[in-house]
Amino acid sequence: MSLTAHWFLPTYGDSRGLVGGGHGVTTRAAGAARPADLGYLAQIARAAETVGFEGALTPTGAWCEDAWLTTAMLAGESERLKFLVAFRPGVLSPTLAAQQAATFQRHSQGRLLLNVVTGGEPAEQRAYGDFLGKDDRYVRTGEFLDVVRRLWAGETVTRRGEQVHVESAALTRVPDPVPPIYFGGSSPKAGEVAAAHVDVYLTWGEPPAQVREKIEWVRGLAAAQGREVRFGIRLHVITRDTSDAAWAQAEQFLAGIPDEMIEKVQAGLSKSESEGQQRMRALHAGGRKTAADLEVAPNLWAGVGLVRGGAGTALVGSHTEVADRIQEYYDLGVTEFVLSGHPHLEEAYWVGEGVLPELARRGLWSHPAGTVDATPAAVPFAE
Structure with missing residues (x-):
């Protein structure tokens, strides 16, 4: 099986540094924040589609634009790119989510992927009116997905579960194709949900030995229920023509982070109920170091997690080195790679023109659009 590569849509903003964009901090004259307007996001979507990414993850949360609405608007700005829409079961009913997915599939010609986020930040969950504890949130996610899948199968569903209650729910039109469900979580309850309901289990970019364990x-767990699950990984990327150039960029990112921002972000992340988030924090131990000191496995850099929640690691190196690391995860069983980089427009081209062709040469990846003619035009008077 060849691997699938996805990109990321920064619906909170973008910049040339790790602390610009959604963090609202400009670090250099050439580091102005880029608003997450449709014009800029459409540039990223078209770039991702051109270089060969299958889809693009769109995040969910109070700190970014709504994923459903944004991707629905962007679908018309692209032809093939799929949209991995993140959403939280606690903020909409399973019937509405199933209906939205069916509508999206119909109008986008089947370009929807779904990333179900249970939620690990209590303050943010409460801001959305969700006051359930962590274990109950996972119970709700499982019941939610059970209802959604049954609706997609054309059933009329009545269910009175611990957290999800619906009566005589049905869809007038089911999605075609049924969108695959992506999901991540490191707690025991998360494992139960993944085994029973999801198509792709996502992990953040931990060192290979830890990913193998997951x-x-x-x-x-899935085999015990007679199911098979595919595996994906979420990683940032800093790739350049040479290893030295990539690590110089990582060092530049690190130099642009104010000490007070690290302290503030880490104080907030320390309160997270997400086990995955705490595993990310353990990789960098919350302190400033040189870029090289934050290399926690070959070419795996934990510096992103100093100032960003969620996925906190990046693959750093030459195109060949990054391809080596992707192949290492692939050999463990990871077939879907959700990648990103700063700025997202430029890094999409670095990855798409440097790393993906190297993976293609190894027989691990092929362009979703098929053979792409990359023959350069003849230049008059060049001979």
Whole structure:
């Protein structure tokens, strides 16, 4: 099986540094924040589509634009790119989510992927009116997905579960094709949900040995229920023509982070109920170091997690080195790679023109659009 590469849409803003964009901090004269307007996001979507990404993850949360609405508007700005829409079961009913997915599939010609986010930040959950505890949120996610899948199968559903209650729910039109469900979580309850309901289990970019453990864990849980699950990984990327140039960029990112911002962000992340978030924090231990000191496995850099929640690691290196690391995860069983980089427009081209062709040469990846003619035009008077 060849691997699938996805990109990311920064619906909170973008910049040339790790602390610009959604963090609202400009660090250099050439580091102005880029608003997450449709014009800029459409540039990223078209770039991702051109270089060969299958889809693009769009995040969810109070700190970014709504993923459903934004991607619905962007669908008309692209032809093939799929949209991995993140959403939280606690803020809409399963019937509405199933209906939205069916509508999206119909109008986008089947370009929807769904990333179900249970939620690990209590303050943000309460801001949306969700006051359930962590374990109950996972119970709700499982019941939610059960209802959604049954609706997509054309059933009329009545269910009175611990958290989800619906009566005589049905769809007038089911999605075609049914969108695959992506999901991540490191707690035991998360494993139960993944094994029972999801198509792709996502992990943040931990070192290979830890990723292997997660794959074996979820694969075993799924097998016990007679199911198979695919595996994906969420990583940032800093790739350049040479290793030195990539690490110089990582060092530049690090130099642009104010000490007080690290302290503030880490104080907030320390309150997270997400086990995955705490595993990210453990990789960098919350302190400033040189870029090289934050290399927690070959070419795996934990510097992003100093100032950003969620995925906090990046693959750093030459195009060949980054391809080596992707192949290493692929050999463990990871087939879907959700990548990003700063700025997202430029880094999409670095990855798409440097790393993806190297993976293609190894027989691990092929352009979703098929063979792409990359023959350069003849230049008059060049001979």
